[in-house]
């Protein structure tokens with residue numbers, strides 16, 4: 313079995329006096345799609361925010377490619393090869409689609425390389441190419457999510473972390489975003505995502521972790537979690 317690309321071990325996080333993670337652990341191996349599922353407030357976003365240095369972990373270890381990165385500052389994370397697509401399709405609304413993508417390549421000094429990276433995203437998302445000169449704020453929600461994902465690809469990351477990529481999108485765009493995520497996996501990318509849309513996420517994922525109130529509750533392959541009656545009852549609305 314391959315060495316994990318990302319390992320989170322026994323992570324504890326508090327906001328002020330309120331502890332919200334109580335020893336969460338997970339692994340992501342190269343080439344996998346891994347999802348974290350769980351109800352509102354379970355701590356899904358907090359796990360990834362602690363991985364990428366947006367909130368401090370009081371306890372536990374994070375390793376990326378065998379190196380300890382626990383509590384590395386957020387600004388050092390992209391250079392390690394980890395990019396993040398936050399919850400809520402955050403784009404620079406006044407800037408054009410093309411300029412939003414360029415912003416994703418802020419570590420690439422060479423403007424020629426930046427343009428190549430923009431072109432690669434346009435090849436992946438033809439819809440963004442069609443709208444390249446429009447302000448990002450004019451795009452539909454699904455297009456903005458594509459743009460946020462495209463921007464995260466600009467650095468050619470080794471791990472892409474996505475928080476709720478399908479939240480609030482129409483069914484058509486949910487399908488499209490999920491198809492794109494599968495495409496990225498087929499191209500050899502590694503993805504860690506948080507999803508409340510647990511059934512869809514597990515269908516797509518190699519493995520999943522189900523959290524409950526800041527604890528690991530279930531961990532298995534996506535297919536086995538989908539087939540597990542307790543998981544179905546607790547996380548998939550009993551469906």
Ligand SMILES: Nc1ncnc2c1ncn2[C@@H]1O[C@H](COP(=O)(O)OP(=O)(O)OP(=O)(O)O)[C@@H](O)[C@H]1O
Pocket residue numbers: 327332350351352353354355356357358359508
């Ligand atoms: N900045 C913050 N300050 C204080 N408490 C916070 C903060 N962010 C999150 N929390 C609390 O931490 C807990 C876990 O929140 P988190 O956002 O990680 O959950 P989540 O599983 O991502 O939920 P959701 O599905 O609603 O996005 C919740 O009780 C939440 O209220």
Ligand SMILES: [Mg+2]
Pocket residue numbers: 356357358399475506
């Ligand atoms: Mg969240």
